[in-house]
Amino acid sequence: MKHQLEDYQINANSIPIYCDITVVICLSKNPILHSRTKHIEIKHHFIRDYVQKGILDRQFIDTEHQWADIFTKPLTVERFDFIKKNLNMHFVSD
Amino acid sequence: MVNTLMHPTCTLTKEDTGSKVDQKLYRDIIGSLLYLIVSRPDILFSVCLCERFQSDPRESHLTIVKRIFRYLKGTTNLGLLYRKSLDYQLVGFCDADYVGDMIERKLTSGNCQFLGENLISWASKRQANIAMSTAEAEYISAVSCCTQLL
Numbered sequence: 179m180k181h182q183l184e185d186y187q188i189n190a191n192s193i194p195i196y197c198d199i200t201v202v203i204c205l206s207k208n209p210i211l212h213s214r215t216k217h218i219e220i221k222h223h224f225i226r227d228y229v230q231k232g233i234l235d236r237q238f239i240d241t242e243h244q245w246a247d248i249f250t251k252p253l254t255v256e257r258f259d260f261i262k263k264n265l266n267m268h269f270v271s272d
Numbered sequence: 273m274v275n276t277l278m279h280p281t282c283t284l285t286k287e288d289t290g291s292k293v294d295q296k297l298y299r300d301i302i303g304s305l306l307y308l309i310v311s312r313p314d315i316l317f318s319v320c321l322c323e324r325f326q327s328d329p330r331e332s333h334l335t336i337v338k339r340i341f342r343y344l345k346g347t348t349n350l351g352l353l354y355r356k357s358l359d360y361q362l363v364g365f366c367d368a369d370y371v372g373d374m375i376e377r378k379l380t381s382g383n384c385q386f387l388g389e390n391l392i393s394w395a396s397k398r399q400a401n402i403a404m405s406t407a408e409a410e411y412i413s414a415v416s417c418c419t420q421l422l
């Protein structure tokens with residue numbers, strides 16, 4: 179998507195990625211290979227390069243405002259409707 | 273008409289006891305729902321969950337699929353709204369479910385990308401890896417979000 183936007187002369191710098199676990203953010207910002215992250219496959223570590231270069235920006239967001247929730251688990255009615263509204267899903271009255 | 277697609281505590285499992293359902297019918301239903309997920313991010317997760325049981329569908333799975341249709345009936349005019357804006361900031365959200373898949377204990381990752389305030393891309397995927405921790409699950413989902421963004 180970033181490359182496609184560049185074709186339209188829109189340069190996106192430091193794209194924020196919101197995540198609700200702080201450990202993961204620290205992990206991708208810190209280039210040291212911890213012994214406890216050994217089991218994570220190396221191919222997944224390319225995200226660190228992009229964070230180092232400043233192309234991506236990992237940011238924390240509380241679980242309440244984590245819209246990607248809807249794609250991972252079944253939710254309650256209130257939460258489901260709340261996320262739908264924030265994903266810009268609206269009822270169209272003909 | 274129902275308000276949600278699935279009950280929050282609902283877990284689908286492979287079962288041997290329930291009565292069998294016509295496999296062709298089940299696949300037909302899933303196939304038609306797959307067309308719909310292109311424009312309806314809200315049903316994505318449930319459809320993805322149901323399609324894993326295509327090889328051996330049972331009565332309990334069909335009940336869940338029927339519920340999706342009941343939900344859709346009540347929300348036929350729900351759609352994504354795109355507003356005109358000059359805000360071209362790409363934003364990604366990522367989330368993961370540690371053991372979303374009860375059968376193979378694989379993690380489910382979900383991510384969505386916004387351009388300004390408009391939703392432009394979304395995904396829900398059962399990853400091939402078995403995560404050792406919640407952190408690893410989130411990390412892998414962040415990576416798949418990142419690949420989509422670049």
